[in-house]
Amino acid sequence: MGLQPWQWVVAGLLLMTLELFLPSFAALWFGVAALMTALIIWLVPMGLLGQVMIWLGLSIVCCALWFWFVQPRIKNRTKAGLGGSVIIGEIGMISQAVHDGCVGRVRFTVPKVGADEWLCRTADGQALVVGERVIVTGVIGNELVVARK
Numbered sequence: 001m002g003l004q005p006w007q008w009v010v011a012g013l014l015l016m017t018l019e020l021f022l023p024s025f026a027a028l029w030f031g032v033a034a035l036m037t038a039l040i041i042w043l044v045p046m047g048l049l050g051q052v053m054i055w056l057g058l059s060i061v062c063c064a065l066w067f068w069f070v071q072p073r074i075k076n077r078t079k080a081g082l083g084g085s086v087i088i089g090e091i092g093m094i095s096q097a098v099h100d101g102c103v104g105r106v107r108f109t110v111p112k113v114g115a116d117e118w119l120c121r122t123a124d125g126q127a128l129v130v131g132e133r134v135i136v137t138g139v140i141g142n143e144l145v146v147a148r149k
Contacts, residue, residue, distance in 0.1 A: 002045075002046060002047045005038040008035070008037045008038035008041065008055075009035060009038045012038065013035075015028070015034060016028055016031035018031075019031065023092075023107075023133075033059040037054050037055040087112045087113050087136050088136050088137065088139065089135065089136060090112055090135070091108075091135050091136075091149055092109075092146070093108075093131060094134060095117060095130060097127070097128060097129050098122055098127060098128040103143060104119070104128060105117055105118065105119060105120060118142075118143070119142060119143045119144070120144040121143055121146070122147060123138070126148075128148070133149040134146040135147055135149045
C-alpha cells in the first residue's frame with residue numbers, strides 16, 4: 001500500500017513553501033518532483049517503493065535540469081565590471097563564521113559582481129555563525145562589510 005496522490009501533493013506544496021525560508025532552490029525541485037509523482041500515481045497506482053523510486057528519480061532529473069539549463073543562464077546576469085557599491089543592500093548567508101574581528105565568508109544564491117562567495121567582516125566586530133543571514137552594508141577593497149539581517 002502506498003501513499004495517496006493527495007498526500008504527495010501536500011508534501012510537494014510543503015517542500016515548495018519551505019523554499020521561501022531556504023537560500024537555495026533545493027527544496028523547490030523536491031517539491032516539483034513530489035507534485036509530478038502525485039500525477040503519475042494518480043494515473044498508475046503503485047506501491048510505496050515504486051512511488052519513492054519515482055520521486056527520487058524525478059528529483060534527480062529536476063535538479064539536473066536546474067544545474068544544466070537554468071543556473072548557467074542566471075550566472076550570465078551578474079553585474080561584473082560594475083562598481084562595488086552595486087552589492088550594498090544584497091542579502092546573503094554566512095558560510096564561514098566571522099569572529100574576533102577575523103574575516104569570514106558570505107555566500108549569495110545568485111552571483112554578485114562576478115562571484116557567489118565573498119570574504120566579509122562586520123563593522124562592529126560582532127560574531128556571526130554559519131547559516132546566519134546578513135545584509136551587505138559596505139565594501140572595503142575585496143571584502144564586504146555585513147550586518148545581521
